[in-house]
Amino acid sequence: MRSFGPRRKAGIFVLLISILSFADASSVAAPASRSVNLAPGRVSLLTEAERILGNVKSARYQHVTYVDEADGIYNFDCSGFVDYSLQQVLPESLSVVRFSPNSFDRQRAKDYYHHFANLGSGENPGGWYRVEKPAELSPGDVIAWLRSPWSDSDGTGHVMIVKSYPTIEKNHTNELDITIIDSTRSPHANDSRTKGTTGVGTGTISIVTNTDGNAIGFRWRDGKSTFVRFTKIAFGQVGELIAASQIDVASHSITNQYGSRSYRGVTYVVNQVLILVIGVSLVGAIGVLFLALKRKERHTS
Numbered sequence: 001m002r003s004f005g006p007r008r009k010a011g012i013f014v015l016l017i018s019i020l021s022f023a024d025a026s027s028v029a030a031p032a033s034r035s036v037n038l039a040p041g042r043v044s045l046l047t048e049a050e051r052i053l054g055n056v057k058s059a060r061y062q063h064v065t066y067v068d069e070a071d072g073i074y075n076f077d078c079s080g081f082v083d084y085s086l087q088q089v090l091p092e093s094l095s096v097v098r099f100s101p102n103s104f105d106r107q108r109a110k111d112y113y114h115h116f117a118n119l120g121s122g123e124n125p126g127g128w129y130r131v132e133k134p135a136e137l138s139p140g141d142v143i144a145w146l147r148s149p150w151s152d153s154d155g156t157g158h159v160m161i162v163k164s165y166p167t168i169e170k171n172h173t174n175e176l177d178i179t180i181i182d183s184t185r186s187p188h189a190n191d192s193r194t195k196g197t198t199g200v201g202t203g204t205i206s207i208v209t210n211t212d213g214n215a216i217g218f219r220w221r222d223g224k225s226t227f228v229r230f231t232k233i234a235f236g237q238v239g240e241l242i243a244a245s246q247i248d249v250a251s252h253s254i255t256n257q258y259g260s261r262s263y264r265g266v267t268y269v270v271n272q273v274l275i276l277v278i279g280v281s282l283v284g285a286i287g288v289l290f291l292a293l294k295r296k297e298r299h300t301s
Helices: 006-028 041-055 078-089 091-095 109-117 266-300
Strands: 058-060 066-068 073-075 128-131 142-146 157-162 167-169 172-184 199-209 215-219 233-238
Touching (some): 041 078, 041 157, 041 199, 058 199, 073 199, 078 091, 078 157, 109 128, 109 142, 109 233, 215 233
Parallel strands (some): 058 073
Antiparallel strands (some): 066 073, 142 157, 157 172, 167 172, 172 199, 199 215
């Protein structure tokens, strides 16, 4: 019997390795039906805030939240608006924001401030990240400040959702103009609320910074406000979260409605076991083939 030459042996070996690699790659590829949205949570939050803006037919600033989606009624204060938006799309992110006891039994502006100010570096529970400087803000991030000592507000501060990237205020180079979405009774600059109306809408504020670029105060109506309100300000951002509705249910990849990371389920485990079995079988086949080739060489020599 004619023996296989070195080139023929090498070709067989390469072919078997290629089959092994292909089997591994094709087995771990996500199924076509699995559509995973890895967009940061801030995108979901901004989308929800803009959905509310597009659906609103009646709005009023009030501390007790009242929403009727069918009739387009959205009555809430600043924290009620952010609470509601998070609850609709990122309930896990809302649930980790601890709040002090209050008559509304929910998160208020000061609670968001303290949550962001105390965030550790990197990702935190609920997918939150701390944004260090206002120049680093992105649409969908959240701004929260404490009530300034000179404020006549009956609230604990103010909280809002970023709509635009910051730009340098033309008359004050240490200030950043930011278009935001919030619920308020006092209009900002370039405000979408008609005169005399309150509630949810958009407007422009300015964040005042020190020489290090850290926030030290704000102007309610960007550069048009005469006075700067000095107070403590903090910023938060929701990172990558995957919604269960965006995953093929049959794959069991997600076990709750919203999770900070994908949970690999039964399908994934079965695939990995099959990969292991195929890999071991092919490696064994390679070994048997080489032993057979060695025997043939001895018989023909």
